Amino acid sequence: MVDPLERSFSETDEEIMRGTYRALREHGYADLTIEQIADEYGKSTAAIHYHYDTKDDLLAAFLDYVIDQFVSTIHEVETTDPAERLDLLLDKLLVDPEDHQDFLIALLEMRSQAPYKEAFGERFRQNDEYVRYLLETVIDHGAKKGVFADVDSEHVARAIMTIVDGARTRAVIHDETEALATARRAVEEYVDAVLFE
Amino acid sequence: MVDPLERSFSETDEEIMRGTYRALREHGYADLTIEQIADEYGKSTAAIHYHYDTKDDLLAAFLDYVIDQFVSTIHEVETTDPAERLDLLLDKLLVDPEDHQDFLIALLEMRSQAPYKEAFGERFRQNDEYVRYLLETVIDHGAKKGVFADVDSEHVARAIMTIVDGARTRAVIHDETEALATARRAVEEYVDAVLFE
Structure with a gap:
């Protein structure tokens, strides 16, 4: 990659x-x-x-530019403690984007055109793959250190991104702040359940 | 309503x-x-x-017609046992829609236009409210019967719909069958964690 x-x-x-x-x-x-x-x-x-x-x-x-910007903010997460690092990654995905509903709207429009425009689909998939890679890595690292349960990290990363994409979509139709806050709370409940069982 | x-x-x-x-x-x-x-x-x-x-x-x-069709299939869920009913509702939301990716694509396009077309946004919100009402009702019923933990049912219903909307969105960019299966598994893990704690 x-x-x-x-x-x-x-x-x-x-x-x-x-x-x-x-x-x-x-x-x-x-x-x-x-x-x-x-x-x-x-x-x-x-x-x-x-x-x-x-x-x-x-x-x-x-879209390349947006992905680069996002990756830069991800690189700000410098801690290597697995639980703390996962927590900060989830904040980057679900807390920091607040107050950009008009941008989330434009991104959802582009996302909905991905089936017709391969150049868009490719970039959305690339970004998703990159974020899932970061999530899987921190989950595997935590499991290795005995901090997290030994889980199917690929599935957990996909499940987290399902909640993140749900929040991004719901932010467009519903109240944005509420959609992101609900998702942040839900992903915390989910992660606590599967990683600290 | x-x-x-x-x-x-x-x-x-x-x-x-x-x-x-x-x-x-x-x-x-x-x-x-x-x-x-x-x-x-x-x-x-x-x-x-x-x-x-x-x-x-x-x-x-x-969109009214689609909502009616969906509500009809929901009415097929006739059991009143809370755990079984919740399980069947989740199947209706995440299992039965398989093999309709082209329709999910069209729906996501319309959803992304909701901010510009109030008539669309209103209908997506109405459908969401209706499904959340069904979920809240079964969760409250289960809590009353002592089958489920006594939770914030409004939040749990919103969290479930975040996973459902995430799956619908991801089905458009990624492999549809995988997106829905991941979400079905994730929602099961989530529900098990919060309702049977």
């Missing part, structure tokens, strides 16, 4: 990505235009097309 | 709804046209417009 951090974005790319982020939050994905992204970027559509042929190319690169 | 079964669909409505279902599975939501629905229905677009002014009106009615 390629470490997402091996990619690098130039300063121009970064600026285009930040413009794309603002445009997605403002307008959503379905009707988003390069013009709207250019407005947020503060330059012409030609300046964007110089770097990206199509809107979908730009948005696929944007 | 209005019991969804109080609504009724005429035979013509039913036929249009079945055509809509086939068209959604075939073409997805984003680019769906009334022409495609008319093709599946086997009549003219005028015949559809006679009943529904716009595509969104038709799709809002379609």
Whole structure:
């Protein structure tokens, strides 16, 4: 698996990505235009097309950018104590994203288009695989140290991501803060039950 | 709360709804046209417009229809034994929907448009409220009979629906059968932990 951090974005790319982020939050994905992204970027559509042929190319690169940002915040979790590390990872997944409902909306729109746009599906799967890898690793490490029960870590990681994806989806239809808080509490109950049985 | 079964669909409505279902599975939501629905229905677009002014009106009615269908299958769960009833409800939510990935895709597309189309959001929320009500009722009943622990049934119902929505979302990006099976196993582990502590 390629470490997402091996990619690098130039300063121009970064600026285009930040413009794309603002445009997605403002307008959503379905009707988003390069013009709207250019407005947020503060330059012409030609300046964007110089770097990206199509809107979908730009948005696929944007998903790479989002994954990189997420991976950077994950790297802030520096503790190696298994229980503490798992707890902080779950916070990164379910607590820190609060107050970005408009972004969660745009991401769910892109996710729902993944079956039609392979470049999107590939990136969502890559990110999911990476996070599950981190979860499995900390669970296996904890089991080895005798802190956690000896569980099917692949299943537990998938179960945790099911709760995380449920929260992200419910945040779009229901009250976002409540959806994330419910999921954080549920994942705690779940993890306590299976890892500290 | 209005019991969804109080609504009724005429035979013509039913036929249009079945055509809509086939068209959604075939073409997805984003680019769906009334022409495609008319093709599946086997009549003219005028015949559809006679009943529904716009595509969104038709799709809002379609969501009502889907909710009614779902409620009908829920009514098949006739046992009143709390543990058995909860188990069968979870099967209805996570086992029976298998092999309908193309429909789950269309539903996720509509769900992602809920923030822009209040008629969609309202129906997704109504269905969610109804299912949570069923779950809360069986959990409270079990607690009263001393079969389940005395828990915060509203939270547990929300947690269960977070897992269900996570499975529905993951089915679109990942392997559907695996996503639903993981969620069924996770919800069992969760329910066992909180209700039989």
